Amino acid sequence: MLEAGVSTGGVGTDQASHDRPRATPAIDLLEGKRYLRRLPGDGPDRCHEEWAAFTLTPVGVTLGAEIAGVDLSSPLSDEVRAEIHRALLEWKVLFFPGQDMTSAAQQAFGQLWGELETNPLLEAGEDPSVVRFAKGGGGPQTYENIWHVDTSFRRVPAMGAILRMITTPPFGGDTMWADMAAAYDNLSDGVRARIDDAVAVHDMVPGFARFLPADKLARLEDTFPPVTHPVVRTHPETHRRTLFVNAAFTTRIVGLEPIESDALLRHLFAQAHTPEFQVRYRWTAGTVAFWDNRSTQHYAVGDYGAHARVAERVAIAGDVPF
Template identity: 60%
Template structure:
């Protein structure tokens, strides 16, 4: 006996069809770029397109331009790098990140030992709200280039960080969806992302300083040239030029792309571990499964540039 199952609709804008079965294009490197070995450290891949552990680098020691160039190549090629068994001080963490540019400040998250360090102290009394797929500070005109995160207190179980490759997400969008979003911009606003846990007076005080901004829905990476899907559930509110219902439907579909396991890597923290991610090419998600234990982390973010998209000048 055979079952005559109705065909499932494949309209790209149907949110329920956001995650389709079957093979996917999993291209880690930009077109035309060949695989090359790393000479100054050992790199152990954790995923097919995103995520690798770097062994043989002391982040607290002084580095050479050659080492920094090779680490930058690894960051561009793997999107997020992990370093275990580091004994970084906050000052060393800042010094390492500054090799990639000036550091940001963030008025909405508690600071660490300086204005450039934000501290995430999560536990039974202060549960985390970072368990949503997001790209850091896209509500800024110039979102962060990248972030360096170190855990100070690691819970005995749980507390992993997941990252998603948004270039792979774009590569696998149906052709009709790519045609619809290429060249469009979307509005990014800090209020929806922080309203869940920040003081309303604090939010109101910064609305003039950080008004909503527009960024391309499809960002061209300034170093690799790859097209990346640049909308996220925490801060993107609407696509410019579309009716509200159509914008909401399309954004829900695009948000779902980060949920695809083939585009993800999951990192289990150990004492002394550090993560460094390319904020221009990824989204991340802090898994909130460790309560009542504590998870304490400090992050520095590197100032980025103004995103540009297809048919738009950098």
Template identity: 60%
Template structure:
């Protein structure tokens, strides 16, 4: 047969593909916006400390700072700026006492207590002692701390006292990056939305009703914006998490569950994360307003001991 100008050639005819469909609300490959700092941020050199970045948008090791010594006003300012810019700071081999850990955290505000977790050497020191006969708790889920409070923690200072021979890393995710990369249609849908947070879902995984019921009056459900604004940087950040967010106000259960499932999965994107491999005496200081974290539970039957102090925060807006 003679091929005419009006007849398609084999090169012009696309091959037929079988019909295929991926599930709705999935997460797909592609370039992501990785913006570490707010637009217009005045990034200046540090004079009193050295910074070694651990990730593209989150996580930096701080060198040249002795956490056992009181902070000067100038050093506190530089550390706070580093916290805002990197969201989680790591201090290798600090080996500070619980009192020195408390004194360091007090530079950022009053310390909060948590009656739901094991107490350390003081009422505002939480002790995580995993292994042996200790009561198990589970932090191997992406979450921000105590979002069931009206004023969730500003941040936390965690020191590893004893590390297992392998495993036991902690991961943090930048929730501003997670928000930046949401589809525009989702951003429009959650603009102005509020969600309910409750302590019971997170703690019912390892405590029974008889242990939780006495705390219900102290910690009633609270509502927070689905997207909060950082009070110091102005960044907008996703503020829902698997442990404590129960539903979005004004949505029926099925719609809320589907949207929350999509939103909480954003913390799982590796480009938004940093992973830290602990050594005994290491300290991490993170901004709980801007991050979520995940304690990797891969070290059984070995022991892992950590102590944490948390700094009371503001009411999210």
């Protein structure tokens, strides 16, 4: 049976097991303690490095930082690109307020990290690699208000995404991100033992059936058949073990009976809901966000009613999870 509760003392198995704090008594679960770190070995006494190319201001504990002093509309030097990448690995989602950026500049920025992904399931802008989210007002309502990993239903999910906010509502419309490495760290030893070598099915149908016509959905099922990924993936650069299931696209854990798979998945999905693992960002027009899709989930809050919220996104092709 699924263990109740979440261990508050565990760290990932990317460290030696003898370095992991032992599971705490059940009473600590009620106290709400969490073990929070940004990178392997991170702790409260860590000396954080200075950033030569920009000013970095944290907005969350384990993820989320604002960056000032970089103009993303202009070509970046190799040194600035490398420092942004280092910040992305440490903070997992970066925010660049006050950018005057075109779609072309957004694409060029994304291409510094690799080939841009196209997604025929979403409405494209002028270029097929640019997805346009124009919600509220007289247009379609939001459907991104579910915790999800972009394109986890693909054999090769996106490495990351860059969202440029064009129009903001007068209130609401925030986006939340969850640190899924922290989520894994805080699972009980028993749950980790059950999922460390498990694989799960990811399917685009549950995530898109709500808003695609049935005939288009049927056609796209042939293009994007279900795939399997590890329930716990290893980040290819930081080597953190990261919980890699999400409520939008993960349908079952291979080898478990349906009732057992559903119960375990519900428990794992719920980890993204823990506030200590999250950052919530209030957008302003001109802000650009860049997040690591390998270590986070995100949720676009659909609380702006009839007001318009317009953004454009590019996604960077990734690698096969392992």
